[in-house]
Amino acid sequence: MFKKKSKHYLEPFAPELIVRNVTKTFPTRTGSTNALKEVSFDVREGEFVCLVGPSGCGKSTLLNLIAGLEKPDSGNILLDGQEVIVPGPDRVVIFQEGALFPWMSVLENVEYGLKIRGVGAKERETIALEFLSLVHLDKFAHSFIHELSGGMRQRVAIARGLVLEPRILLMDEPFAALDTQTRDLLVEELRGIWSELENTVFFVTHNVREAVYLGDRVILLSFRPGKVKNIFPIPVTRPRDPDDPKLEQIVRSIVEELHDEVEKSVSEELKE
Amino acid sequence: MRKFFLQIIFYTGLILLWQGVVSLKIWPEYLFPSPLKVLQAMVQGFSDASFFLAVEMSMKRILLGYGLSILGGLILGFLLSQIRLLEETLGSLVLGFHTLPSICWLPLGILWFGLSDAAILIVILFGSLFSLTIATTDAIKNISPIYIRAAKTMGSKGWHLYWDVVLPAALPTIVTGLKQGWSFAWRSLMAGELLFVSLGLGHLLQMGRELNDAAQMFAVMILIVLIGVVVDFWIFGKIEKKVRLRWGLLEKR
Numbered sequence: 345m346f347k348k349k350s351k352h353y354l355e356p357f358a359p360e361l362i363v364r365n366v367t368k369t370f371p372t373r374t375g376s377t378n379a380l381k382e383v384s385f386d387v388r389e390g391e392f393v394c395l396v397g398p399s400g401c402g403k404s405t406l407l408n409l410i411a412g413l414e415k416p417d418s419g420n421i422l423l424d425g426q427e428v429i430v431p432g433p434d435r436v437v438i439f440q441e442g443a444l445f446p447w448m449s450v451l452e453n454v455e456y457g458l459k460i461r462g463v464g465a466k467e468r469e470t471i472a473l474e475f476l477s478l479v480h481l482d483k484f485a486h487s488f489i490h491e492l493s494g495g496m497r498q499r500v501a502i503a504r505g506l507v508l509e510p511r512i513l514l515m516d517e518p519f520a521a522l523d524t525q526t527r528d529l530l531v532e533e534l535r536g537i538w539s540e541l542e543n544t545v546f547f548v549t550h551n552v553r554e555a556v557y558l559g560d561r562v563i564l565l566s567f568r569p570g571k572v573k574n575i576f577p578i579p580v581t582r583p584r585d586p587d588d589p590k591l592e593q594i595v596r597s598i599v600e601e602l603h604d605e606v607e608k609s610v611s612e613e614l615k616e
Numbered sequence: 617m618r619k620f621f622l623q624i625i626f627y628t629g630l631i632l633l634w635q636g637v638v639s640l641k642i643w644p645e646y647l648f649p650s651p652l653k654v655l656q657a658m659v660q661g662f663s664d665a666s667f668f669l670a671v672e673m674s675m676k677r678i679l680l681g682y683g684l685s686i687l688g689g690l691i692l693g694f695l696l697s698q699i700r701l702l703e704e705t706l707g708s709l710v711l712g713f714h715t716l717p718s719i720c721w722l723p724l725g726i727l728w729f730g731l732s733d734a735a736i737l738i739v740i741l742f743g744s745l746f747s748l749t750i751a752t753t754d755a756i757k758n759i760s761p762i763y764i765r766a767a768k769t770m771g772s773k774g775w776h777l778y779w780d781v782v783l784p785a786a787l788p789t790i791v792t793g794l795k796q797g798w799s800f801a802w803r804s805l806m807a808g809e810l811l812f813v814s815l816g817l818g819h820l821l822q823m824g825r826e827l828n829d830a831a832q833m834f835a836v837m838i839l840i841v842l843i844g845v846v847v848d849f850w851i852f853g854k855i856e857k858k859v860r861l862r863w864g865l866l867e868k869r
């Protein structure tokens with residue numbers, strides 16, 4: 345049903361996404377917030393990369409920079425060798441709040457990106473329905489957003505993003521607002537979808553367990569200014585068992601390092 | 617349901633009280649008529665078609681005036697929300713005119729257009745245009761930015777972004793503005809028709825005064841209230857509720 349993503353074998357060793365020395369500062373009333381400082385990393389094609397870090401360390405900022413919704417003060421972001429300047433459907437974002445359009449039905453939401461692209465009405469309905477059934481919501485195609493639960497909304501958001509076949513799917517704490525049960529369900533669903541479509545995914549979360557279970561690598565950002573503190577490869581073959589002691593061990597070592605950063609962030613926050 | 621019965625009881629009581637006061641004969645009946653007299657005047661007004669004509673006249677005026685001000689308000693409001701220079705200059709003028717009671721435009725309207733419908737139209741137009749402009753600007757400026765960001769990452773821009781996302785996102789606030797604009801327009805119309813006689817409901821009131829016919833004036837006033845209530849609650853109220861529900865701004869009951 346879905347075509348697997350065509351791999352770009354022209355430059356077999358060139359990463360799909362390159363983030364180089366990215367620095368971002370926000371002006372504030374009292375001065376400025378140094379959100380990101382000299383952040384560098386690469387993401388390979390088809391890779392699932394997770395980003396963790398204490399609250400306020402610049403995770404969303406980094407994701408927005410990759411999306412092209414913000415501009416770096418210095419440094420470069422390259423997708424397939426092209427500098428990222430503006431937002432575009434090759435880097436679809438899935439936000440924590442879903443950000444579905446309540447004035448459109450579920451189906452119209454999923455169709456929207458295709459409509460912009462100029463796909464004809466019949467064809468885009470067919471495609472949108474395929475992706476809705478991928479997230480098991482084809483029965484709700486004609487529902488309105490306010491009729492859906494939080495978990496269903498995030499699944500629609502995922503379908504709405506995937507339908508555009510982005511080069512990289514950017515997810516900013518997509519499940520953070522959900523209850524644990526729904527969250528586990530959606531993590532499992534995302535894993536299934538990813539193993540089928542082999543998309544490149546950049547996934548921001550503050551749930552280390554989730555990051556380790558899903559990711560090929562986990563990037564840990566330090567507290568302000570956000571720098572890459574460490575990058576953890578997850579050398580566990582799939583399918584993974586969430587209770588695998590090897591995963592457990594990686595979780596523990598990440599949590600340990602994260603803990604120091606969280607402490608810094610808390611003491612910083614109390615000062616403010 | 618409870619509210620409905622309460623209201624029936626309340627209005628029955630009110631009418632009885634009214635009748636009671638009339639029975640005391642403190643004022644002569646031509647100044648303070650009984651409910652029955654008012655009802656008769658109402659029936660009379662509709663059977664000799666004078667009320668129909670007046671309502672028709674007033675409705676024509678307001679539909680034209682309010683329609684124009686919706687058009688103008690949406691366009692002007694949109695421009696003000698998008699063009700900073702315009703907001704910093706024209707914006708203050710709009711705010712200023714908004715504070716001017718719309719009936720103040722009537723003398724100028726008469727000077728420019730004579731005792732014609734155009735003079736009244738000016739009053740309705742300027743009575744609601746500025747409030748609609750301000751409401752539209754506010755609505756667009758207060759859109760939740762998440763919608764715009766989401767649309768942009770899906771490749772939406774330019775015309776698509778405005779038409780598919782910005783306007784619908786602003787719609788709930790715009791509808792509230794439309795409702796408020798309507799009531800401004802309605803008041804302006806009544807004031808205009810009262811001051812310068814030319815058919816319409818306001819004119820009927822003036823006629824009642826000239827004929828010392830308080831019963832007819834009561835009837836017309838009730839009619840004006842009824843029209844206002846119907847449009848405000850049944851038309852705008854319903855639309856507003858529906859939009860807010862769909863947009864997820866209202867809890868389902």
Ligand SMILES: Nc1ncnc2c1ncn2[C@@H]1O[C@H](COP(=O)(O)OP(=O)(O)OP(=O)(O)O)[C@@H](O)[C@H]1O
Binds near residue numbers: 372404
């Ligand atoms: N538009 C902005 N204007 C000013 N400051 C901003 C802006 N966006 C982010 N910041 C600041 O930059 C820092 C990083 O914010 P960011 O939202 O990227 O953190 P985060 O890691 O995503 O946090 P969380 O885990 O709470 O979502 C914060 O201190 C925040 O206050």
Ligand SMILES: [Mg+2]
Binds near residue numbers: 405
């Ligand atoms: Mg964030």
